[in-house]
Amino acid sequence: MTSADPRTDTGTDSGPALQVRGEQLPRFDEILTPEALGFVAALAERFRGRRDELLQARADRYAAGRPGDHLGFREDTAAVRDDPSWRVAPPAPGLEDRRAEMTGPTTRKMVVNALNSGARAWMADFEDATSPTWFNVVDGQLNLFDAIRGQVDFTDERGKRYAVGTETPTIMVRPRGWHLDEDHLVLDGTPVPGSLVDFGLYFFHNAQALIDSGAGPYFYLPKLESHLEARLWNDVFTFAQERLGVPYGTVRATCLIETTPAAFEMEEILYELRDHSSGLNAGRWDYIFSMIKNFAEDAGHVLPDRSQVTMTSPFMAAYANLLVKTCHARGAHAIGGMAAFVPSRSNPAATAAALEKTTADKSREAGLGFDGSWVAHPALVQTCLDAFVAVLGDRPNQLERQRPDVAVTREELVDVATTGGEVTVDGLRTNVRISLEYLSAWVGGAGAVAIDNLMEDAATVEISRMQVWHWLRHGVRTADGTRVTEDLVRSVLDEVVTTLAAAADEPGGARLAAAREVFEQTCLVGDWPEFFTGYAYEHFLVQQGLVQQGLVQQGTSGTVPA
Structure with a gap:
């Protein structure tokens, strides 16, 4: 394995070989040994x-x-x-x-x-x-x-x-x-x-x-x-x-x-x-x-x-x-x-x-x-x-x-009906904001993020985006009578993105754009993906990472194999 060619076949004579498509950084060879x-x-x-x-x-x-x-x-x-x-x-x-x-x-x-x-x-x-x-x-x-x-x-x-x-x-x-x-x-x-x-x-x-x-x-x-x-x-x-x-x-x-x-x-x-x-x-x-x-x-x-x-x-x-x-x-x-x-x-x-x-x-x-x-x-x-x-x-x-x-x-x-409580516009806004703040950090490599004095991780954000999907799916009315529609969600999304973008530098703005895409693709869709991590991983951790290594090339309509 060398940093010159990260596409290295690595294995043992007695077993199958893995193709390593990740960059070889300092000390990685101590973990990615042929035996391991x-x-x-x-x-x-x-x-x-x-x-x-x-x-x-x-x-x-x-x-x-x-x-x-x-x-x-x-x-x-x-x-x-x-x-x-x-x-x-x-x-x-x-x-x-x-x-x-x-x-x-x-x-x-x-x-x-x-x-x-x-x-x-x-x-x-x-x-x-x-x-x-x-x-x-x-x-x-x-x-x-x-x-x-x-x-x-x-x-x-x-x-x-x-x-x-x-x-x-x-x-x-x-x-x-x-x-x-x-x-x-x-x-x-x-x-x-x-x-x-x-x-x-x-x-x-x-x-x-x-x-x-x-x-x-x-x-x-x-x-x-x-x-x-x-x-x-x-x-x-x-x-x-x-x-x-x-x-x-x-x-x-x-x-x-x-x-x-x-x-x-x-x-x-x-x-x-x-x-x-x-x-x-x-x-x-x-x-x-x-x-x-x-x-x-x-x-x-x-x-x-x-x-x-x-x-x-x-x-x-x-x-x-x-x-x-x-x-x-x-x-x-x-x-x-x-x-x-x-x-x-x-x-x-x-x-x-x-x-x-x-x-x-x-x-x-x-x-x-x-x-x-x-x-x-x-x-x-x-x-x-x-x-x-x-x-x-x-x-x-x-x-x-x-x-x-x-x-x-x-x-x-499965007795959800007796949970009590209510859906609110503030709750909708909070779910959207937390999703965007967390996803912006996630595509940048951070998986545990303190937001509003709570440690958010993939599980808590899955609740946020799935709740929005669920409320939208059933046209739920909030405590003040507002019906949750796609227009309302997109309006809140625009508002939150504008606020977060005003405080972001150029890399932060790019991460925010990626976060918005992940949210839209895993929330504002008819059939929800089981996990946001699947879409986000493939589009923003793998494909972009492989582009940087020269393992794939950016085409006019997306990322394609090199």
């Missing part, structure tokens, strides 16, 4: 076909129309739910106590801040908090490689150096979901699944070093929609361990229950991963987004302004209660959802409000039986710890706490 890429190629060759079949099953389900009508607890897996005897593996080293977990992208600065946060675990995120530019994908692997070996530090723009202390959280990695590809690594003319790239590179380089340190290769699994998708991950883990001589069961994974279909298969997902499972997480933001998607054609499932949908909303409370009950019945950790508040040094009132809301949120979760929870900012870690200490005391978790009082029905899980 050979391992990723072996994963792709073995599992990509099954991944494609499962994605097609998803697509068929949505294409058939009204997918929410068919949601329910599966009859063909009732035996798994009815068998009281099985349990998941006991907590792995470093995962016994998870009362406060930090999350965030794998940038150098975030790695240092997260490792110094005082959290019990850190979810290093290649998914919703990362814009998957080629640089971010490989640089993130480098930063984790260094962190695991105790050789990571950071110097800011003022020359101040930040080093990592002696006590650090257990690292857990969230690879991209099954639906995303990595277009910069190609096998047999087809991009490799991004999930296998993120998992494969991390596992290959770090599994043994993590084991030697007394921990192990631990993961979070996003966007699952069925137990069959969990089964595929389990087979990936088994294959990877066998391939590299890692003992079976060393890998542990926490599944995010962040899609409505997965909420009906929690036990089945735990069962499929039982030898590698470390529990379930209540991925609240994507769960709301998924609820809108699954009931996109149902005017009775229209949600109010995003800010008015909380974990105390009946359908969200039912989901949280079911998750705790399911996990503890099987000996698995139940991890609470993200506290997205961002403290502000310049705004003490906002900071006080953030801490108060976080305390209430985490106290509620601990009271429900969760064993720990997520925060998006280091300043919230202690608040989360305190809330769980108040319930747990010196215990590392509350796995022994069963919830015999919980008996959640299908109707309760």
Whole structure:
């Protein structure tokens, strides 16, 4: 591999070769070794076909129309739910106590801040908090490689150096979901699944070093929609361990229950991963987004302004209660959802409000039986710890706490109608503005962005753009009687773009134009794309990046192969 020709075939004599279409920057060769890429190629060759079949099953389900009508607890897996005897593996080293977990992208600065946060675990995120530019994908692997070996530090723009202390959280990695590809690594003319790239590179380089340190290769699994998708991950883990001589069961994974279909298969997902499972997480933001998607054609499932949908909303409370009950019945950790508040040094009132809301949120979760929870900012870690200490005391978790009082029905899980609240013009404007501000940052390479003292990532923005689509689809009337029409949305869009453009420099203006295009193509359309990331990735992270490398050429009607 050389920087002179990034289109290099890289593999081993014993396996398929990957075509590396990404630029070779300093130290990238430490991650993109022939052996590591050979391992990723072996994963792709073995599992990509099954991944494609499962994605097609998803697509068929949505294409058939009204997918929410068919949601329910599966009859063909009732035996798994009815068998009281099985349990998941006991907590792995470093995962016994998870009362406060930090999350965030794998940038150098975030790695240092997260490792110094005082959290019990850190979810290093290649998914919703990362814009998957080629640089971010490989640089993130480098930063984790260094962190695991105790050789990571950071110097800011003022020359101040930040080093990592002696006590650090257990690292857990969230690879991209099954639906995303990595277009910069190609096998047999087809991009490799991004999930296998993120998992494969991390596992290959770090599994043994993590084991030697007394921990192990631990993961979070996003966007699952069925137990069959969990089964595929389990087979990936088994294959990877066998391939590299890692003992079976060393890998542990926490599944995010962040899609409505997965909420009906929690036990089945735990069962499929039982030898590698470390529990379930209540991925609240994507769960709301998924609820809108699954009931996109149902005017009775229209949600109010995003800010008015909380974990105390009946359908969200039912989901949280079911998750705790399911996990503890099987000996698995139940991890609470993200506290997205961002403290502000310049705004003490906002900071006080953030801490108060976080305390209430985490106290509620601990009271429900969760064993720990997520925060998006280091300043919230202690608040989360305190809330769980108040319930747990010196215990590392509350796995022994069963919830015999919980008996959640299908109707309760999809009971959007009792959410309450209202749709407002201000809510519409906020959704548009947040989408544009975030998407402008995302196409520029930033996947976690503080807006209005909240940490926005891909999941929260999916809610914003999907809500606008849903309100528009059903001609919802706002609290003051205004009907949501395409003319109204475009008027708000023009207004927000004008305001943001006035404060943008030339590169910022270009990113804003890209953000507008992504919003229009994923919101102001008849048939909504499942994820904005697919369109945005192909048009603004891959094609533009490849143009810069000379791998494609810009034609009069778009980007075409060179």
